[in-house]
Amino acid sequence: MKAFAQLYVELDATTSTSGKLDALARYYATASPGDAAWATYFLAGGKPRQSVPSAMLREAAIEASGLAPWLFEECYQAVGDFAETLAHVLPPAARLSDRGLAEWVARLAALRGADPAEVKARLIADWDELDWNGRFLLIKLIGGGFRVGVSRLLVTRALAAHAGLDAKTVAQRLIGYTHINAQHDADAFRALIAPEGDVRGAAGHPYPFFLAHQLNGDPSSLGSPDDWIVEWKWDGIRAQLVARGGEVWLWSRGEELVTDRFPEMASLGTRLPAGTVLDGEVVAWRDGMPQPFAALQTRIGRKALTPKVLAATPVVLLAYDVLELDGVDLRDRPQEERRLRLEALVAAIDDPRLVLSPRVERASWADYATLREESRDRGVEGFMLKRRDARYGVGRTKSDGAWWKWKIDPMSVDAVLVYAQRGHGRRASLYTDYTFAVWDEGSEGRKLVPFAKAYSGLTDDEILEVDAIVRRTTVEKFGPVRSVAPTLVFELGFEAIQRSPRHKSGIAVRFPRMLRWRVDKPVEEADTLATLTSLLGDAEKRRTTTDV
Amino acid sequence: MPSYSRTATGGGIIGPPMSDLVVSRPEGLYCPPGGFYIDPWRPVDRAVLTHAHGDHARPGSARYLASRDAERVLRTRLGADIALDAISYGERVVHQGVAISLHPAGHVLGSAQVRLEHEGRVWVVSGDYKIDPDPTCAPFEAVRCDVFVTESTFGLPIYRWQPPHEIFADIAAWWRGNAAAARTSLLYGYAFGKAQRILAGVRDAGALDVGPIVCHGAVEVLNDAYRATGVALPPTHRVDDVAKADLKRALVLAPPSAAGTPWLRRFGDASDAFASGWMRLRGARRRRALDRGFALSDHADWPGLMSAILSTGARRVIVTHGNVPIMVRHLAELGYEAGAFATEYDEDAAEAGA
Numbered sequence: 001m002k003a004f005a006q007l008y009v010e011l012d013a014t015t016s017t018s019g020k021l022d023a024l025a026r027y028y029a030t031a032s033p034g035d036a037a038w039a040t041y042f043l044a045g046g047k048p049r050q051s052v053p054s055a056m057l058r059e060a061a062i063e064a065s066g067l068a069p070w071l072f073e074e075c076y077q078a079v080g081d082f083a084e085t086l087a088h089v090l091p092p093a094a095r096l097s098d099r100g101l102a103e104w105v106a107r108l109a110a111l112r113g114a115d116p117a118e119v120k121a122r123l124i125a126d127w128d129e130l131d132w133n134g135r136f137l138l139i140k141l142i143g144g145g146f147r148v149g150v151s152r153l154l155v156t157r158a159l160a161a162h163a164g165l166d167a168k169t170v171a172q173r174l175i176g177y178t179h180i181n182a183q184h185d186a187d188a189f190r191a192l193i194a195p196e197g198d199v200r201g202a203a204g205h206p207y208p209f210f211l212a213h214q215l216n217g218d219p220s221s222l223g224s225p226d227d228w229i230v231e232w233k234w235d236g237i238r239a240q241l242v243a244r245g246g247e248v249w250l251w252s253r254g255e256e257l258v259t260d261r262f263p264e265m266a267s268l269g270t271r272l273p274a275g276t277v278l279d280g281e282v283v284a285w286r287d288g289m290p291q292p293f294a295a296l297q298t299r300i301g302r303k304a305l306t307p308k309v310l311a312a313t314p315v316v317l318l319a320y321d322v323l324e325l326d327g328v329d330l331r332d333r334p335q336e337e338r339r340l341r342l343e344a345l346v347a348a349i350d351d352p353r354l355v356l357s358p359r360v361e362r363a364s365w366a367d368y369a370t371l372r373e374e375s376r377d378r379g380v381e382g383f384m385l386k387r388r389d390a391r392y393g394v395g396r397t398k399s400d401g402a403w404w405k406w407k408i409d410p411m412s413v414d415a416v417l418v419y420a421q422r423g424h425g426r427r428a429s430l431y432t433d434y435t436f437a438v439w440d441e442g443s444e445g446r447k448l449v450p451f452a453k454a455y456s457g458l459t460d461d462e463i464l465e466v467d468a469i470v471r472r473t474t475v476e477k478f479g480p481v482r483s484v485a486p487t488l489v490f491e492l493g494f495e496a497i498q499r500s501p502r503h504k505s506g507i508a509v510r511f512p513r514m515l516r517w518r519v520d521k522p523v524e525e526a527d528t529l530a531t532l533t534s535l536l537g538d539a540e541k542r543r544t545t546t547d548v
Numbered sequence: 549m550p551s552y553s554r555t556a557t558g559g560g561i562i563g564p565p566m567s568d569l570v571v572s573r574p575e576g577l578y579c580p581p582g583g584f585y586i587d588p589w590r591p592v593d594r595a596v597l598t599h600a601h602g603d604h605a606r607p608g609s610a611r612y613l614a615s616r617d618a619e620r621v622l623r624t625r626l627g628a629d630i631a632l633d634a635i636s637y638g639e640r641v642v643h644q645g646v647a648i649s650l651h652p653a654g655h656v657l658g659s660a661q662v663r664l665e666h667e668g669r670v671w672v673v674s675g676d677y678k679i680d681p682d683p684t685c686a687p688f689e690a691v692r693c694d695v696f697v698t699e700s701t702f703g704l705p706i707y708r709w710q711p712p713h714e715i716f717a718d719i720a721a722w723w724r725g726n727a728a729a730a731r732t733s734l735l736y737g738y739a740f741g742k743a744q745r746i747l748a749g750v751r752d753a754g755a756l757d758v759g760p761i762v763c764h765g766a767v768e769v770l771n772d773a774y775r776a777t778g779v780a781l782p783p784t785h786r787v788d789d790v791a792k793a794d795l796k797r798a799l800v801l802a803p804p805s806a807a808g809t810p811w812l813r814r815f816g817d818a819s820d821a822f823a824s825g826w827m828r829l830r831g832a833r834r835r836r837a838l839d840r841g842f843a844l845s846d847h848a849d850w851p852g853l854m855s856a857i858l859s860t861g862a863r864r865v866i867v868t869h870g871n872v873p874i875m876v877r878h879l880a881e882l883g884y885e886a887g888a889f890a891t892e893y894d895e896d897a898a899e900a901g902a
Contacts, residue, residue: 088706
């Protein structure tokens with residue numbers, strides 16, 4: 001654990017990519033394959049099943065620290081991170097040990113399902129063997145909250161450098177590696193770094209997803225529109241449909257296997273020739289129109305997918321790329337060629353559940369800009385721009401030619417900050433998570449109705465200023481939450497708006513965030529519920545009258 | 549025995565019983581039989597000062613009483629011509645029947661706890677204090693009393709300091725590493741107290757061979773006051789007196805307010821760090837986006853607060869600035885008669901320097 005803790009401290013202390021790569025290189029140079037296997041798993045974003053329930057961790061923490069439960073809770077509220085809280089309040093270690101990471105993972109796994117009293121006693125004994133960093137990491141590993149500002153891409157590069165391999169090879173081998181049921185022993189690690197050609201990928205694995213960059217401003221910087229394939233940007237679940245050897249897998253972008261959530265996709269996959277991988281968007285679809293994302297959520301959240309649920313929310317795959325045909329990896333072929341092959345394949349399959357994401361063709365960027373104004377009416381988020389000669393890259397790289405997302409400006413209202421909650425991580429102890437309200441002009445006068453929460457969009461300096469104002473204008477405290485006197489107005493942006501009986505305001509918005517602080521605007525002049533409702537009216541009207 | 553309200557906020561409609569030796573008034577903490585204030589936040593006739601930090605020692609009062617060690621810094625900050633009676637630690641002065649004495653608080657040079665004795669009752673007002681050793685000021689002295697008025701800046705169990713020699717070893721290692729890479733080591737810390745403690749700390753860690761120590765003007769003024777009061781500090785330099793090449797090996801001490809100012813430009817790609825108790829929390833460290841955070845505080849940590857309170861033998865404890873409700877509840881659960889004073893000691897200033 002000491003070596004892994006040291007790596008963690010070094011990664012945590014630097015923001016420079018080269019500094020992080022150096023730290024990873026030092027770790028891989030000396031770690032045993034068994035420990036490196038688990039380190040790679042955690043660094044690449046693996047989340048093990050929680051071996052000890054949170055409530056039991058808390059009880060053990062309270063017992064070991066000797067603090068009153070309310071006092072422990074206060075500590076947690078001030079720190080904003082359970083593992084760190086625990087590391088701060090536990091008594092000093094009595095008998096430090098140096099077990100490796102793999103041994104600790106095995107010890108934790110053995111706690112699953114054990115008798116609660118036994119689990120607590122063993123946890124407390126384990127903590128006694130670890131210093132501050134070791135305890136902090138152990139709790140992070142148990143709780144699945146391990147994060148250290150290292151992207152999967154960075155781990156891939158570090159491993160590639162360590163093994164003397166091409167990064168793409170390592171990326172492909174890492175697919176599925178962070179799945180909990182994969183092997184994470186010394187052999188698995190050796191397979192990750194084995195010489196080129198020694199290892200074949202597992203049968204159902206997708207390719208690393210190629211991710212788009214956000215286009216800020218005018219696309220004319222991209223040159224002639226003739227060099228680009230333009231499509232609508234769909235609001236669904238990014239997925240790869242993999243058909244190999246008579247079997248079908250549907251993977252979401254988080255490399256989660258979601259085949260069982262979408263039986264119609266599994267059934268569609270059986271109609272594809274063996275050795276086919278399609279990239280696209282799973283979208284709720286009705287009468288040739290994409291449905292709001294919320295409709296899809298009814299499919300994801302449900303434990304049992306009854307025929308009724310399936311019929312209520314039919315889905316299609318809006319295909320926009322083909323990554324493998326006849327078992328041949330096409331990712332190095334130009335976008336244009338892949339697109340033509342995809343069009344041919346979709347036409348040949350001719351299945352209503354497989355829809356080609358249409359090309360949008362206009363003469364100039366100005367014409368595209370005009371058409372983009374219709375995005376909301378069409379239930380899409382703007383355009384995707386893909387260079388005709390782009391290869392299909394790994395992650396958010398630009399070396400292979402870029403994909404750009406050219407999104408529409410969000411809807412927005414001016415809203416009043418009414419509650420503030422302390423943030424987590426680097427924002428712990430600062431009031432950074434806000435609840436916003438608009439005026440409701442009821443019969444008994446005006447009152448503020450909360451309708452959205454947002455925590456992003458402000459600069460660090462603005463956050464400090466808002467935090468100070470929150471503290472000064474606090475009306476009441478409810479644990480980590482404070483209600484404040486209404487003095488702050490923000491322009492709040494969001495992507496979509498819907499009716500929602502679950503919310504007090506009767507309205508739910510998607511992806512709310514602060515666009516700017518309206519220091520110029522008095523609270524009285526913030527927007528009203530009527531303004532919000534009118535946006536809702538527009539959205540509903542459009543959705544039923546426009547076709548794609 | 550009169551019954552005390554649990555939260556003696558003072559200044560309200562129902563005042564605390566007159567038999568209390570210290571009450572809270574809009575001007576500050578007040579001693580009714582003595583007719584003087586302790587660390588008032590508004591100008592008054594008579595002010596007893598615990599120490600010279602800006603939120604405790606404010607200008608405008610007619611007469612001040614403070615420790616001898618605090619005199620020089622106080623005159624630099626409040627004006628050379630203030631009416632100030634300076635007394636030694638332990639020396640007794642009697643005012644309107646109240647015996648006043650000052651006892652080391654271990655916080656900064658000249659910091660004092662104020663002991664008040666009147667008709668057989670003893671109250672102690674702590675001001676700010678720390679228990680950890682600090683070669684630049686007299687160590688905290690436990691003073692027996694009936695009622696202890698304590699600060700609570702770090703009044704949460706998550707605050708537990710490493711031994712100072714370990715922190716100074718870390719600072720020295722950081723300085724040495726930077727110097728080896730020809731990078732200036734830029735360390736932010738409160739100009740009064742923290743900076744001088746760091747100077748003595750890196751000297752005692754045996755790090756003076758690494759390179760010169762450069763101090764921001766705001767720090768240097770206080771270094772002078774410390775030296776004039778008899779505190780030994782290692783040699784320090786103004787930035788203009790150091791050759792450019794030597795700056796690459798230098799340790800630079802600057803107040804947090806110097807961050808982002810043109811003064812820093814000459815150091816180029818410096819490694820920056822902050823010395824403050826608040827750096828104990830990862831979130832606070834990461835928020836500052838500095839290379840390092842050293843959890844070096846001139847306040848007592850949680851165990852320090854608890855041991856200090858215990859060592860006074862007081863049965864009644866009144867908590868001021870910091871984590872007040874938490875301390876009050878915890879002390880009440882331990883069986884103390886616990887209450888709070890609302891004060892205007894500046895939490896923002898504490899956040900910057902503590």
